[in-house]
Amino acid sequence: MKPRKVPQRLCVGCMEMKPKKELIRIVRTPEGEVLLDSTGKKAGRGVYLCVNKECLTKALKGHKLEKGLQQPLSEEVLERLKVGLGYENS
Template structure:
């Protein structure tokens, strides 16, 4: 019996390669809107971010996402990313081992 193929994607910030289901997808929809795609099923051009807090620092994320998605992020998309970043930071204990 053969093993099932697991798609591998790279984080646009740190370039770490991981299985697709471990990453968060951000998509530029066909109508041009940029939004989060946690289910990874929306149509459009996608970019992936890993769950590491360092990859969600907006100063680093925004330029790389704009390049990967080939579009400018509007205020609504930036606000959604900021909200998702806050949610990720609350879910992950900061400096748990330190």
């Protein structure tokens, strides 16, 4: 008898399981584009991150995004992600 729980996903920054709602999804589309998936429903391979800059930084340092998405991320894509997340250089 398992209680029905909120779906949980692994944050690739802190490597903790968190409710999906608290995470943001980054997806690599079948076309090979890397996007922020605000709906959580885009087709493609996705990774999840907590909504904080620290987890993004950790994920980038450990190349977790590249590993999770199985694709190298260009500077341009990274910038776009940071801006999209509101973490542009400050």
